[in-house]
Amino acid sequence: MIATFPTTLASQIEDLLPQTQCTKCGYPACRPYAEAIAAGQASYNQCPPGGEEGVARLARLLGKPVIALNPENGVERPRPLAIIDENLCIGCTLCLQACPVDAIVGAAKQMHTVIPELCTGCDLCVPPCPVDCIAMITVTGDKTGWDAWTQPQADAARIRHDQHLARLARERDAAEARKAARVAGSAKPVEPAISGDRVVKTAAATPEDEAQAKKRAIIQAAMERARKKKEELAKLGAAPKNIDSVSPEVQAQIDAAEARRRRLGLTDVNSEPDSDSANDPDA
Incomplete structure (x- = not known):
């Protein structure tokens, strides 16, 4: 006999949300909003992508009256699609970092593009773009809310968001491993100490030391692969067309964002390293 478990109210609410992960509800993603509704900390009329139909669905589940969408959270509208102007893109990666479903493809100083089938129209990539x-x-024409968004699209977006969060977690773990490897690599070996006729034994290499050395080798190999890939893409002309006209103010904004990513441990080993940090696994 297969054991079954009751679905929590938060999960039932999440199942009814469009999963655009747009944060217009005032929460960082659809799941936290669902949990807030279940806990009585948020109203069920704060999701503009769901629109009036979304409010009605939640009202039926919660046994509450249908109310108007809260205008403070936005208005119901046709579903938009993000389009990147390649003539203006400078390859700063800020839009990649903002996309909650990894619908944008690109790399540092490489041309970025949006995969139309994956974009949820959340708008989150627009504000951080330094060159607009x-x-x-x-x-979707005149279709708005759930008329402009299907359940299969919502389910697919939810899966991609979960994968997005898992990727960020892996990057943080990798950053911690790089930091540990760096610390282990900078530790100086202890020389044997002579005391009278006795020689004080030094500590032998531990399994942890060997593991850290292996991690350092893996990181260096990954960085070398990234360097070769960048050279190959450059030969194909896969580079932004506007990179030479970046103003000092815009470059400072990009540098600040990358510094925040490094502090948070979100810098990917496959991203383009600076010349000063090419030999630094933790950069």
């Missing part, structure tokens, strides 16, 4: 090269184009 991202436009939100309506793709």
